[in-house]
Amino acid sequence: MIQLIERAKKRASQEALISNHISYTYHQLLERSAQIASELLDGKPDLNEARVAFIVDPSFEYVAIQWGIWRAGGIAVPLCTKHPLPSLQYVIEDTQAQALIYSKMYASLVAPLCTEKTIGISMESIGSHEATCPEVDSSRMAMILYTSGTTGKPKGVVTTHLNIQAQIEMLVKAWKWSSSDRIVNVLPLHHVHGIINVVSCALWSGASCFFLPKFDEKSIFELFKSGKVNLFMAVPTIYYKLIHYWKTQSETEQKIITKALNNFRLMISGSAALPITTLEEWKKISGQVLLERYGMTEMGMAISNPYDGERVPGSIGYPLEGMKVRLVGEDGKQVKQGATGEIQVQGPNVFKEYWGKTDATKEAFDSGWFKTGDMAVEQDGRYRILGRNSVDIIKSGGHKISALEIEEIIRKSSIVKDCAVVGIPDEEWGEIVGAGIVLNEGEVTLPENFEPWLKEQLPNFQWPRKYLLLEDLPRNVMGKVTKKELQKQFQKV
Numbered sequence: 116m117i118q119l120i121e122r123a124k125k126r127a128s129q130e131a132l133i134s135n136h137i138s139y140t141y142h143q144l145l146e147r148s149a150q151i152a153s154e155l156l157d158g159k160p161d162l163n164e165a166r167v168a169f170i171v172d173p174s175f176e177y178v179a180i181q182w183g184i185w186r187a188g189g190i191a192v193p194l195c196t197k198h199p200l201p202s203l204q205y206v207i208e209d210t211q212a213q214a215l216i217y218s219k220m221y222a223s224l225v226a227p228l229c230t231e232k233t234i235g236i237s238m239e240s241i242g243s244h245e246a247t248c249p250e251v252d253s254s255r256m257a258m259i260l261y262t263s264g265t266t267g268k269p270k271g272v273v274t275t276h277l278n279i280q281a282q283i284e285m286l287v288k289a290w291k292w293s294s295s296d297r298i299v300n301v302l303p304l305h306h307v308h309g310i311i312n313v314v315s316c317a318l319w320s321g322a323s324c325f326f327l328p329k330f331d332e333k334s335i336f337e338l339f340k341s342g343k344v345n346l347f348m349a350v351p352t353i354y355y356k357l358i359h360y361w362k363t364q365s366e367t368e369q370k371i372i373t374k375a376l377n378n379f380r381l382m383i384s385g386s387a388a389l390p391i392t393t394l395e396e397w398k399k400i401s402g403q404v405l406l407e408r409y410g411m412t413e414m415g416m417a418i419s420n421p422y423d424g425e426r427v428p429g430s431i432g433y434p435l436e437g438m439k440v441r442l443v444g445e446d447g448k449q450v451k452q453g454a455t456g457e458i459q460v461q462g463p464n465v466f467k468e469y470w471g472k473t474d475a476t477k478e479a480f481d482s483g484w485f486k487t488g489d490m491a492v493e494q495d496g497r498y499r500i501l502g503r504n505s506v507d508i509i510k511s512g513g514h515k516i517s518a519l520e521i522e523e524i525i526r527k528s529s530i531v532k533d534c535a536v537v538g539i540p541d542e543e544w545g546e547i548v549g550a551g552i553v554l555n556e557g558e559v560t561l562p563e564n565f566e567p568w569l570k571e572q573l574p575n576f577q578w579p580r581k582y583l584l585l586e587d588l589p590r591n592v593m594g595k596v597t598k599k600e601l602q603k604q605f606q607k608v
């Protein structure tokens with residue numbers, strides 16, 4: 116039984132979503148999702164965990180499709196709307212998606228992916244017949260989200276309905292969600308931050324959620340000024356951008372915005388480390404002390420600053436209720452208080468498996484503890500993140516990026532002998548991507564068509580923003596590339 120949907124039935128007449136300036140009730144969401152379920156079921160009683168991919172902007176339709184897939188007994192696979200074709204193709208093939216639902220805007224992009232194996236369904240063509248939906252047990256698989264790792268291609272993180280329910284319930288309780296809350300989503304909906312923390316928590320609570328088609332400072336401030344929202348959640352880069360936009364406004368306008376922000380119940384930051392300068396500047400502008408929390412695709416959220424207690428700058432707070440957290444040293448043993456260790460977690464919110472990757476799933480756990488790869492210290496129960504245990508993972512604008520995936524593409528260029536990709540600290544983006552490149556003999560510079568060629572194969576948040584042409588990559592005595600050294604070289608230029 117999918118609790119999120121069962122709860123909606125009890126508040127059918129309430130407003131659920133405001134999308135494209137149109138208000139939709141929970142009843143409309145249930146009605147449209149039943150129509151989508153009918154299209155997918157096409158007379159069958161149950162999708163039995165068939166994967167259904169969809170590429171639709173954050174909107175009423177997005178949620179109706181997600182719920183429709185769940186109600187039909189399928190597994191929802193939301194696609195990244197910024198991904199180029201090869202990345203989308205990888206997800207479709209990896210999940211062996213049975214269907215791909217697309218909105219008009221993405222029809223030509225995904226046309227090559229609609230085949231006999233993966234039936235293409237235009238969202239606009241879905242009719243008004245409502246399905247009789249099967250009983251879906253909560254232990255069944257519900258969603259696959261793709262995440263980059265330190266090895267191989269991105270992995271599909273599988274969560275069950277129970278995992279999702281646990282992720283939502285934890286946050287609803289910790290952050291005191293209620294049906295009178297009104298939030299705006301400005302995040303992409305192929306990540307847990309937007310899907311779980313914003314949209315699903317709102318709908319679980321009987322609250323309402325606004326959708327802005329994309330991140331845009333002016334529209335966000337307009338909505339804030341209207342007094343229609345009282346909750347906001349974003350990645351640090353978004354707060355950075357809002358602060359800088361606010362600074363460009365007239366004094367009168369600044370005061371109006373500040374007054375509106377003062378009325379918010381709660382503002383949250385996460386998905387990447389919140390710089391203390393951003394926290395402090397935002398406090399001056401809004402009167403709000405951002406609540407920083409820590410999470411991951413594989414578990415939703417795990418650690419959070421308190422709603423009522425002190426929010427300490429630079430700290431991610433305490434384990435959420437229901438979470439077990441430990442810090443483990445290189446020797447595999449739990450570290451003493453104050454010492455650095457890898458965050459490992461256990462809880463009902465932790466994912467089921469990596470899709471089709473039994474070995475990777477096994478390697479991700481140590482006796483039932485999920486190994487996050489994030490390093491932290493703990494003092495009096497409060498955690499502070501120190502970084503990751505791998506330099507191959509970059510966080511830019513809240514997006515997790517695998518350096519290895521970018522290197523693999525760059526190495527395909529006929530002019531490149533070798534390369535190494537690293538994250539370079541950046542005030543706005545957290546990190547930006549830097550590529551150190553060794554050219555083949557005879558080549559002296561990157562040709563004009565190199566960047567356009569690379570950009571075709573990567574979403575814009577993964578594009579290298581800095582290049583260094585090198586005689587050789589920095590290496591240690593064993594001949595292994597020292598990425599920390601490369602990072603230093605980038606910081607010198």
Ligand code: MLC
Pocket residue numbers: 301302303306307308309329330350352353385386387408409410411412511512513514515544546547548575576577580
């Ligand atoms: C975009 N640009 C970048 C960039 N991304 N430049 C450097 N580094 C990046 N990473 C550039 C573009 O090329 C373009 O440049 C300009 O910025 C605007 O591009 P855009 O695509 O329109 O960007 P925008 O919409 O403004 O995106 C910024 C953003 C977005 C911060 C809103 O990156 C975003 O939505 N991030 C959130 C990702 C997220 O949800 N993560 C959660 C993962 S879950 P030009 O020159 O053309 O103007 C997770 C678990 C947890 O982490 O704990 O939550």
Ligand code: AMP
Pocket residue numbers: 262263384385386387388389407408409410411412413431487489500503510513514515
């Ligand atoms: P993703 O795989 O995209 O879900 O990203 C999860 C990663 O984001 C975590 O493993 C952390 O490295 C990082 N992250 C999330 N929240 C925070 C935070 N508050 N501070 C620092 N890093 C964070």
